[in-house]
Amino acid sequence: MSGAHAASTPRVDLVLPCLDEERALPWVLERVPDGVRAIVVDNGSTDRSAEIARELGATVVTESRRGFGAAAHAGLEAATAPFVAFCDADASLDPGDLPRLLRLVERGEADLVLGRRRPTEHSAWPAHARLANRVLARRMTARTGTPLHDLGPLRVAATERLRALGLRDRRSGYPLEMVLRAAADGWRIREVDVPYRPREGRSKVTGTLRGTVIAARDMSRILAEVHA
Template identity: 75%
Template sequence: MIEARVDLVLPCLDEEQALPWVLDRVPAWCRAIVVDNGSSDRSAELARERGALVVAEPRRGYGAAVARGLAAVRAPLVAFCDADASLDPAELARLIVAVERGDADLVLGRRRPTTRGAWPAHARFANRVLAARVARRSGVRLHDLGPLRVARTDALRALDVRDRRSGYPLELVLRAAAAGWRIRELDVSYAPRAGRSKVTGTVRGTVTAVADMSRVFAEVAR
């Protein structure tokens, strides 16, 4: 039995196809916060129907949605997960335990594809290149900067991560490493998402994300 109170932030943009499955898999000890990032479908309505707290962030961008969700967190631990059904919130328990026991300050879910089509080759390659750059810059050896992560709320807010686009996960890791955080990876299953990805599902989206992260590398180094 996990005693920690946890808020789970779910950035969301037009995910009505996936949200019911995702929210039904959120553990009972976890409060879901769905951040509506300008959806044109019934995502927000479906989230409310399933008991999630829904907050709006009209400014488009992953980092903007995550920051808005973090502002709404009240629990001592915060978790983040995509709302596209590629990741199972039920797997959060192992990540939560690692932070609760003091084994790590930041736990990242290392994505393990369940099928060949779950993670496009161009996205896997970009992720490997990014992980290698993180290792050279920070000394932290990671395999994945995936979207499933857990940390203590107050500590994460104190990092003051500023990126509001695709560079947020990278800036978080770089700032955490600079602050001396213990960063750990745990394997999680990664399935094909429901619907089309706004980022890694297209080459253009991946190129945009890489450009955002290159900018973050330059800015954090200042």
């Protein structure tokens, strides 16, 4: 893990919500850039995810409440660096792309930067998940007034400003709530294209039609509750 030696004074804390990702974590953590501390949030793994993360130099946080939002928010609460980033821990996204997103925030050109996924293979993004994302992107664009094409699981913002948004969702709606509350607070939101690869193992959300439907319900609830 290239960023492990810089963990004492990181510029960015990278939150990696994790549930049974022992196969993917070595690939992910090897690609963490210098100056970035990896925070792996173990959300009830039954494999060696937490142990492997520690062996590879990551900070491990345990979140017993199940849910992507619960894990992501636990990572945000643990962050101490000026900037915080989020990334899936399934090897579908490369943490090495993070500096391109961070640069826009550091230069004051954006307040929240989202990585727009560009599949490297057709299998990387199932058709039902792509369709759901397309519909959601249209609704985000209409709600925020900013042209958006993807929810952006790789993303970065200033830590304290993000905490101040008071995010409440602890399920699949967390990433969407972040975008909507940021827009409502007047944040400038930008997208940067990032490669999207086939993940290791099956997704807990988009890997099944049922998971996608549940996530869609969570997103609909957030759209009804949060007004940008």
